[in-house]
Amino acid sequence: MKRSSWREYEKEIAHDHYYYARSCIRQNFFPGSETTFLRIMRDVLGKDIYDDPRHTSCTGIGYHTDIVPLDTTMAVVARQFALMTEAGYENMAVSCITSFGLYTEILETWHEFPETEARARENLRQATGREFRIPKNIAHTSDLIFHNREEIERQAVRRLVDAATGEPLKVVEHIGCHYAKIFPKSGIGGSEFPYVLAGMVEQWGGTVVDYPERRHCCGFGFRNYLVQANRGFSIANSRKKLESMAPYKPDMMVANCPGCAMFLDKWQYALAEMENTTYGADGRGIPVLTYEEMAGLVLGYDPWEMGMQMHQVDVEPLLDKLGVKYDSAAKFLGRGGKYIGAPKPVAVNSFSGDRLYRIKQ
Amino acid sequence: MGKYFDLLMKDVRLREGLKACMNCGVCTGVCPSAEFYDYDPRQIVNIVQSRNDEQIERLLRSDTLWHCGECMSCRPRCPRGNTPGYIIQALRTLSQQLGFFAESEKGRQQLLLKRVIGQHILDKGYCITPRLVAPEGHPEQGPVWEWAVTNDVNLYTRFSPNYRQAGEGALRDIDRESIAEINRIFEVTGGKEFFETIEKGCADYEAKQLA
Numbered sequence: 001m002k003r004s005s006w007r008e009y010e011k012e013i014a015h016d017h018y019y020y021a022r023s024c025i026r027q028n029f030f031p032g033s034e035t036t037f038l039r040i041m042r043d044v045l046g047k048d049i050y051d052d053p054r055h056t057s058c059t060g061i062g063y064h065t066d067i068v069p070l071d072t073t074m075a076v077v078a079r080q081f082a083l084m085t086e087a088g089y090e091n092m093a094v095s096c097i098t099s100f101g102l103y104t105e106i107l108e109t110w111h112e113f114p115e116t117e118a119r120a121r122e123n124l125r126q127a128t129g130r131e132f133r134i135p136k137n138i139a140h141t142s143d144l145i146f147h148n149r150e151e152i153e154r155q156a157v158r159r160l161v162d163a164a165t166g167e168p169l170k171v172v173e174h175i176g177c178h179y180a181k182i183f184p185k186s187g188i189g190g191s192e193f194p195y196v197l198a199g200m201v202e203q204w205g206g207t208v209v210d211y212p213e214r215r216h217c218c219g220f221g222f223r224n225y226l227v228q229a230n231r232g233f234s235i236a237n238s239r240k241k242l243e244s245m246a247p248y249k250p251d252m253m254v255a256n257c258p259g260c261a262m263f264l265d266k267w268q269y270a271l272a273e274m275e276n277t278t279y280g281a282d283g284r285g286i287p288v289l290t291y292e293e294m295a296g297l298v299l300g301y302d303p304w305e306m307g308m309q310m311h312q313v314d315v316e317p318l319l320d321k322l323g324v325k326y327d328s329a330a331k332f333l334g335r336g337g338k339y340i341g342a343p344k345p346v347a348v349n350s351f352s353g354d355r356l357y358r359i360k361q
Numbered sequence: 362m363g364k365y366f367d368l369l370m371k372d373v374r375l376r377e378g379l380k381a382c383m384n385c386g387v388c389t390g391v392c393p394s395a396e397f398y399d400y401d402p403r404q405i406v407n408i409v410q411s412r413n414d415e416q417i418e419r420l421l422r423s424d425t426l427w428h429c430g431e432c433m434s435c436r437p438r439c440p441r442g443n444t445p446g447y448i449i450q451a452l453r454t455l456s457q458q459l460g461f462f463a464e465s466e467k468g469r470q471q472l473l474l475k476r477v478i479g480q481h482i483l484d485k486g487y488c489i490t491p492r493l494v495a496p497e498g499h500p501e502q503g504p505v506w507e508w509a510v511t512n513d514v515n516l517y518t519r520f521s522p523n524y525r526q527a528g529e530g531a532l533r534d535i536d537r538e539s540i541a542e543i544n545r546i547f548e549v550t551g552g553k554e555f556f557e558t559i560e561k562g563c564a565d566y567e568a569k570q571l572a
Contacts, residue, residue, distance in 0.1 A: 024488040027531040031520040034531050053529040054539045056486035064431045065474045066453040067559065068482070070374065072552035079542065101433075113373045127545040177432040184437050191437040217393045221430025224394070226478065227470045231501065233397045233430065240396070269503040307520050312503045334515030343508035 011188050013147045014091035014137035018049045019084035023096030024057050025258035026290075032307020034095055036292040037141055041093075044155055044299060045148050050087055055080050060098035064222040074120040075127065077106050082130035090136040093144055097257035100140040101178025104186045107134065138186075140179060142256035142291050146188060146196045149203040157300035159205030162251075163323025168207040169251040172286070173197035174241075174264060176257025177217050191215075197254055200291060204298050213244035218260040225263070235274075238267035242279045242286075249281040252318050253288045264288045269312045272347035285313030285348030297324060304330050313348045365421070366412040369451050375409075378447025382406045388435035388445045400428040402435060402445040409448055421456040427467035457558055463566035472563045475556050483544055486535035491517070 018041075026034055041047045059076050062068035080103075084092060094100040110117035124130055145152070160169045175194045180187025189195035192215070198208045219237025224230045241264070245253075255261040265288040272278050272285070280286045288311065289297075296306045303324065308315045309331045319326055334340035369375045388402045389395045395402065405425070408416045420426055429449045436444040453462070462468030478488050496507040509516055517524040521531035547553045 022531060027487070027521075028489055028491050028494065031517055031524075031531040035520045051529045053527070053533055054536065056535055056539055056543055057482055057488045059482055059488070061488035062474075062478050062482055065471075065478060066450060066457070067471060067475045067479045067556070069454065069551055069555050070372075072547055072550040072555075075546045075550050076543065079546065109373060109377070112377065116373060123546065123550050127549040128542045177434060181433045181437050215434075217430065217432040217434055219393060219430075221393065221432065223427065223470060223474060224430045227473060228498065229470070230467075233394065235501070236397050237393045266502050266506070270501040305519075310505060310509055310516075312505045333519075334512060335518040338515065340512045340515045341508065343504040346504060 011139075011143065011186070012137065013139045013143050015147075016047050017089060018047065018091045018093035018139075018144070019087060019089035019135075020049050020051050021055060021058070021080060021092055021094045021096070021099060022051075023094075023099060023258050024061065025098075025262065026095050029262045029310065030258060030290050030293075030307060032305065032310070033290040033292040036296045036301065036306045037095070037145075039301075040152070040292065040295055040299070041144065045151060049093060050089060052083055052087060055083050058096070058099040058102055060096065060102050061222065061226070063102065064098065065226060066223075071116075071119060071123065073102065074106055074109075074116065075123040077103060078120045078124040078132055079128060079130060081135060082124060082128070082132035084135060085131070085133045090133070092135045092138045093141055094138060095141050095258075097140065097176030097178045098259070100138070100186075101176075101182045103135075103138050104183050107138070108183060110134075140187075140196075140256065142179075142196050143188060145291050145295055146199050149200050152295055152298065153203055156204065156298045158298060158322060158324070160201060160294070160298065160322070161205050162321050164321075168205055169318075169321065170209050170248060171201045171206045172209045172211065172214075172245050172248075172250040172253040173201060174218065174253060174255040174257070174260050175215075176255065176260050179256060197256055197291060200294065201254065204294075209245060209248045209250050211245045211248050213241045216241055216244075218255075218257070218263045219267070220259040220263055225259075234263060235267050235270055238263050239271055242268065242271070245286075246279040250286055251281075251321060252294075253286055254291055254294050255288060256291055261288050261290050265312050268348050269346060276347075278347055280313075280317075280348075282317055284317070287311065287313050287315045287318045289315070289318075297322060302326065302330075304333070312346075363412045364414050365417040365455070366409065366414075368455055369409065369417075372451040372454060374444075374447040375451040378444035378451070379406065379409060380442045382410050382443050383441055385440065387438045387440065388443075391434045391438050392429075392445075393432060393434065394428045394430055398428045400425060402429065402449070405452070406443060406445050406448055409452070417452075418461070421452060421459065421461040422464045422468075424465045424467040426452055426456060426462075427465065427470065457555070457562065460558075460562040460565060462559075463562040469563055469566065471559050475559045479556055483547060484540070486540050486543055487532075490532060
């Protein structure tokens, strides 16, 4: 491959003024990450980003389980564009990988088949009376953190290194399939060598683990997880990745897709229960972070304020390695600082019971 | 010959997804579903490409059609620019429109997806919310999720003060007018009609079984 071919995968990212589109899955499993993203954008980077109460799901999970027709999804996405237009913005910052893939796909479809755009405009007009302009720029929120990784480094209080030895942390990065597999030119580095997360890890002092199943799907597979009878598909694919990465003894994983970050975390619990296998070098689980959590730790944010207590695999071993000071007692505090009880400890946690597990060497 | 192919060609995803397959099998090589199920996307593309009504109809009535996870890993790898995932999306839509989906066990799972995810979009404006992922139906989510859902108001308000209330932020209640707009979009674009098609297909199948 000629070096110049990489130009195709250079992506233009708007510098400021974004309309923020939230994610259904992220809000459920990583609500603190979305809050952290806005905090970084506004407080650290001084950017203008609008959080609109009126926008809804893009219907992505419904679309990819084939219950929502394409015309319906196009009109719902057109409504998001209309809300952006009405609010005076031209750039979309999209929190979800499924939404990001869908927005990109819809814009490409409108370009390729103009009659579909005309129909979406007419449907939106008929249903809501709204009109829209096509966004000038659509970026996934991980693109925006990547775009500002040098400024984040300038304001960082620590690097992704072992505080005791100074060695770089070994980080597995996982890119959501719909980030660049649908349209490789829409992702930094394309679909085969995406650099969006690796760029953050390297900028902030860590080292990226290259392992055989690096580009394999996490196993969400929409209907293959959502229907209980199909979940074997989902856990089998996560297992394939975990088996492949474990020999490299990663200190952590980082993902840019809400589903991937959740599955790679939760399936470690299920696999420990089902097969007595854990994948972390310490005999427990491998912590799985969102890129905002990784950025937040570098910037010195409190892990519990970022919602890291919602991970099934405990993050404390990673925090200790990074030299992060945290208040263990504050982990399970709810609104107003009230203790709300703690989850039952299990094998992938740091301080769990006495079962013996087969640890991957 | 070609009746179903002509119907499929009305879907832009089929027109975009099927160029000219040379049966190399790269799509099957990278496919997460092909590793888990007895499943071969190359064959699906080849059947559609053949335009053979009998074979396409068999596919539309089969479990095979419902194995794909729509990860789209096949798309960037195809040396001929085909997208098996798009072809499958078009086939699944047609299978539901014709009522064939209800003849396969995997196809009938569409009813659950419609009633849970589809209805939640219409009612709440979100595909999912925490209480929908109920721990009793999701043991694989583990004890931390059970703890999070049990304490949802106390926990989520730590990150999103407007949790289940009006205003901005994660998991806010979406205002009535926005929900009404989403419902009108579903009406105008055929989304609600499609939901009814899923209900009817499964009801007809059940009636046939009882007859």
